Amino acid sequence: MIKAITLDLDDTLWEVRPTLIAAERTLRSWLTSHCPNVAPLIASNGLMDIRKKLILNEPELMHRVSEMRVRVIEQALLECDYSSSWARQAAESAFEVFLEARHQVSFYPLVIEVLEELSRTYRLAALSNGNANVYRLGLGKYFSFGLNAETVGVGKPHPAMFEQALERLELSADQVVHVGDNPDDDVVGAQQLGIHTVWVNPDQLDWPSDTQKPSAEIECMEQLPDCITMINRNR
Numbered sequence: 001m002i003k004a005i006t007l008d009l010d011d012t013l014w015e016v017r018p019t020l021i022a023a024e025r026t027l028r029s030w031l032t033s034h035c036p037n038v039a040p041l042i043a044s045n046g047l048m049d050i051r052k053k054l055i056l057n058e059p060e061l062m063h064r065v066s067e068m069r070v071r072v073i074e075q076a077l078l079e080c081d082y083s084s085s086w087a088r089q090a091a092e093s094a095f096e097v098f099l100e101a102r103h104q105v106s107f108y109p110l111v112i113e114v115l116e117e118l119s120r121t122y123r124l125a126a127l128s129n130g131n132a133n134v135y136r137l138g139l140g141k142y143f144s145f146g147l148n149a150e151t152v153g154v155g156k157p158h159p160a161m162f163e164q165a166l167e168r169l170e171l172s173a174d175q176v177v178h179v180g181d182n183p184d185d186d187v188v189g190a191q192q193l194g195i196h197t198v199w200v201n202p203d204q205l206d207w208p209s210d211t212q213k214p215s216a217e218i219e220c221m222e223q224l225p226d227c228i229t230m231i232n233r234n235r
């Protein structure tokens with residue numbers, strides 16, 4: 001029997017792009033008003049250049065999106081002649097402002113209802129490469145736990161996050177379904193361990209032909225409960 005469902009967050013439970021654009025705007029306006037020296041660097045897209053340089057020197061930061069953002073802001077402030085202690089402190093405050101805005105998501109229709117329904121039968125866990133937190137989103141009561149690339153040390157599709165989830169759930173791969181929008185990170189990632197997969201495909205894209213198909217495909221979360229029942233029946 002299927003006992004647990006692991007869920008990706010960004011672009012699975014909500015559309016992430018508008019959230020990130022708004023959060024980025026909030027961050028930049030906070031920085032401009034609290035650290036005015038940095039305004040020209042922000043206006044000239046200097047944050048992006050700093051980010052590129054940091055990733056070049058420390059590629060592992062790609063998996064640590066929160067730390068990377070703090071470091072980018074800190075570096076920007078240093079380049080604008082703020083002291084190192086002030087830069088660090090302001091970067092952390094700025095990041096908190098970003099993170100608060102990053103949690104102002106608009107859930108896809110019926111997400112809450114579906115999570116509530118599924119959580120009555122299955123254990124749910126969040127597996128994300130980003131820095132959204134189900135507890136901060138008020139979804140904690142539906143989830144047993146959440147893992148992200150920062151706490152695991154590496155993101156999906158690396159097997160580590162899926163392995164850690166199975167360990168925490170104390171279940172075998174065949175008892176778990178992973179649900180997510182990304183063919184590689186979510187579907188291929190989970191398939192490597194033999195976990196059942198549901199591809200969330202709201203735009204009805206074609207499945208990339210060179211990879212093994214997911215166990216099932218849905219266009220919206222409303223279809224998930226029936227889809228899990230079907231996987232359970234066919235396994």
Ligand SMILES: [Mg+2]
Nearest residue numbers: 008010011181
């Ligand atoms: Mg996603």
